[in-house]
Amino acid sequence: MSQSYNRGLIEDFGRWKEFSAGMWAWIFHKFTGWMLIGYLFTHIAVLSTAIGAADGQMMMLAGEEVNVYTGTIQGLESLFIIRVLEVGLLAVAVFHILNGVRLLMVDLGIGLDSQDKSFYASLILTGVITVASVPTFLQGVGF
Amino acid sequence: MSTQQQEQPETQEAPKDPEMKGQQSPQQERLDKKEQGLAEAESVDESDVEGESVHLKVFRYDPEVSGKQEPRFDEFHVPFEKGMTVLDALIFARDEFDSSLTFRHSCRQAICGSDAFFINGSQQLGCKTQISDLQQPVRVEPLPHQEVVKDLVVDMDHFYDQMHAVEPYFQQEDLPEGDLEEQRQPRENREKVKMSTRCIWCGACMSSCNIAAGDNQYLGPAAINKAYKFAMDEREDEEIKEHRLRILEQEHGVWRCQTQFSCTEVCPKDIPLTEHIQELKREAVKKNLKFW
Numbered sequence: 001m002s003q004s005y006n007r008g009l010i011e012d013f014g015r016w017k018e019f020s021a022g023m024w025a026w027i028f029h030k031f032t033g034w035m036l037i038g039y040l041f042t043h044i045a046v047l048s049t050a051i052g053a054a055d056g057q058m059m060m061l062a063g064e065e066v067n068v069y070t071g072t073i074q075g076l077e078s079l080f081i082i083r084v085l086e087v088g089l090l091a092v093a094v095f096h097i098l099n100g101v102r103l104l105m106v107d108l109g110i111g112l113d114s115q116d117k118s119f120y121a122s123l124i125l126t127g128v129i130t131v132a133s134v135p136t137f138l139q140g141v142g143f
Numbered sequence: 144m145s146t147q148q149q150e151q152p153e154t155q156e157a158p159k160d161p162e163m164k165g166q167q168s169p170q171q172e173r174l175d176k177k178e179q180g181l182a183e184a185e186s187v188d189e190s191d192v193e194g195e196s197v198h199l200k201v202f203r204y205d206p207e208v209s210g211k212q213e214p215r216f217d218e219f220h221v222p223f224e225k226g227m228t229v230l231d232a233l234i235f236a237r238d239e240f241d242s243s244l245t246f247r248h249s250c251r252q253a254i255c256g257s258d259a260f261f262i263n264g265s266q267q268l269g270c271k272t273q274i275s276d277l278q279q280p281v282r283v284e285p286l287p288h289q290e291v292v293k294d295l296v297v298d299m300d301h302f303y304d305q306m307h308a309v310e311p312y313f314q315q316e317d318l319p320e321g322d323l324e325e326q327r328q329p330r331e332n333r334e335k336v337k338m339s340t341r342c343i344w345c346g347a348c349m350s351s352c353n354i355a356a357g358d359n360q361y362l363g364p365a366a367i368n369k370a371y372k373f374a375m376d377e378r379e380d381e382e383i384k385e386h387r388l389r390i391l392e393q394e395h396g397v398w399r400c401q402t403q404f405s406c407t408e409v410c411p412k413d414i415p416l417t418e419h420i421q422e423l424k425r426e427a428v429k430k431n432l433k434f435w
């Protein structure tokens with residue numbers, strides 16, 4: 001037979017519109033997992049620059065001299081974008097945990113018939129928790 | 144009708160059955176009459192039924208004809224009939240409009256597994272999918288992630304290779320005493336593997352799987368399900384089960400499954416594929432965990 005036609009990469013990535021619940025759950029779980037890893041490293045980096053506070057290291061923040069820990073944290077927290085990112089981090093973490101529990105159930109063979117419902121439930125719950133957290137996270141900058 | 148010739152290289156059924164296929168068969172006459180009666184009955188209040196047609200968009204590609212090497216979609220407008228399946232519509236399009244339209248089909252009753260297509264974005268059997276359940280236009284494509292041979296026909300060799308890779312045959316060596324002794328399977332055990340035996344090798348599950356798409360060596364849901372049927376069969380000795388689990392726990396075996404459930408969603412025989420794969424994962428872990 002002559003050479004046959006391979007429809008190529010479009011098949012792997014171009015079909016996302018046709019994904020079912022479990023496929024989305026997988027994509028989101030990967031995404032959130034790696035976002036959390038990314039946050040973990042950022043978190044370590046930020047804290048390690050602030051650790052000098054233990055030795056009495058000081059810095060200037062808004063014309064006041066404060067220790068580097070307080071300065072670093074307060075400096076970051078005064079930025080609107082950081083507050084928004086915190087809301088995002090919460091959303092990512094909550095979804096990862098809820099869907100992680102769902103995956104653990106799937107691994108144990110529990111409730112396989114409602115795997116799509118539990119995915120939607122994870123999504124909705126994540127949404128609700130995220131929205132509910134907004135006033136807390138944006139306190140002082142937006143609210 | 145002239146078109147059956149198109150299928151000759153494909154079909155295995157030696158005796159042609161003119162009764163089923165000829166336009167003038169008694170069955171057809173009966174159907175025609177019935178249809179006429181129905182049309183008359185319906186034309187009173189539902190005048191648009193007569194003109195109702197199915198809008199098909201069918202993937203076309205033929206490497207052997209120079210003008211058709213560029214893949215394209217052909218549109219067909221097929222008159223709708225109550226109970227019409229996607230396969231019926233394709234057959235009509237082929238018989239009436241374009242005899243070069245190529246697709247596999249045989250049983251028309253969801254048992255031969257030859258007509259799995261990508262219909263409106265999911266893998267389904269043409270003969271098991273009602274047109275009335277679909278949004279128009281109905282887009283029919285060959286199964287994704289398999290090489291297209293022509294139009295809707297894909298190369299199934301790799302799928303079959305994976306099916307055979309799990310040694311899908313009974314391997315018990317210690318046979319019962321006596322020539323006429325049967326190897327009976329307990330009722331409960333048969334019940335346990337019941338769903339797994341229903342596979343018709345259509346390839347829909349494999350085609351729907353993101354992991355199989357990215358890893359050509361992955362055994363795939365159908366092959367793992369086939370292995371499940373034998374691994375769970377109590378008539379085989381424990382050693383043989385262990386041998387089966389060793390095949391399944393290899394790099395491209397059960398652990399590739401990421402529980403996306405796409406196979407379970409598309410399987411036309413409603414086999415709980417993900418459940419079976421998960422159970423085999425647990426069996427594989429149990430085999431390797433020894434606390435004593």
Ligand code: HEM
Nearest residue numbers: 029030032033034036037040096097099100101103104401
């Ligand atoms: C209660 C908290 C958590 C639960 C229940 C949880 C659950 C899970 C589960 C079950 C998986 C495996 C998914 C699979 O079957 O493939 C997974 C993957 C992963 N998790 Fe978590 N996790 C949690 C917290 C975290 C945290 C804090 C991080 C990062 C610091 C993280 C990063 C990841 C990553 C990177 C993956 C792999 C994603 C991939 O497949 O590429 N998880 N998680």
Ligand code: SF4
Nearest residue numbers: 342343345346348410
């Ligand atoms: S498991 Fe289901 S979808 Fe997969 S080949 Fe068998 S019948 Fe088709």
Ligand code: FES
Nearest residue numbers: 250251255256270
């Ligand atoms: S024609 Fe046999 S399964 Fe559809």
